[in-house]
Amino acid sequence: MFWHLKGCIVPVSSFVCPICNEPVDGSQTSCPRCGFKFVGATQTFNPVATQVDEQTYELESATPELEVLSGPYAGESFTLGDGTFTVGRDPKCDIFLSNMTVSRHNSTIVIDGAHAKIMDADSTNGTWVDGKIVDEAELVPGTHVQIGTFDMVFKRVK
Structure with a gap:
């Protein structure tokens, strides 16, 4: 052919x-x-399990962020505000995760005051929340999020 x-x-x-x-x-x-x-197609990965210390947060006055616990960018944080944020390997994404285990347009995060959620964008490897692959999930402080090899925790910081 x-x-x-x-x-x-x-x-x-x-x-x-x-x-x-x-x-x-x-x-x-x-x-x-x-x-x-x-660079080839999106590569596969195995989800990791990490423990996150639970903390108490005042949701209304705290700034939401994703802190990278392990994988590329470990120790860095992505500060979020109210709005919609795209997550993926495409440099045009609001949260740019440069790794072949992440789809170009992997997920979307929506923050509305004290409420936050993440939605998968039909990605190759999916969006993992607290060890489970999800289409959509609520994000609360301490929620564990894995996208490709990026192991992150959702937080609210002062």
Whole structure:
């Protein structure tokens, strides 16, 4: 089976470079024409289990954030406010998680005052909340969230 691209006959195991549209053999790791490096498809991962200390928070006056406990960016926090936040590997996402275990558009977080929820965006590896894969889940302080290899906890900080 073959594709017809730009007047060329290309085997189905091939694809087109997203930068210069050059037909590329499926086994190549970079484009022979422009040099663009192919990062491949979203990779799979195994969920991890971590314990999070429970703390008491005043929800109305505390700022919501996601703290990365392990994996890439361990020790960093993503500060959130009221609104909708996209999470994914696409640099245009509000929370950019640069790792192949994260889908380009993995999840959406919605914060409305004291209420917060996370929704999966039909991602490859899913969105894990407190050790379970979910389509949608409420976020409360201490909720454990795993997206790809990013192990995080939802917090409210002063």
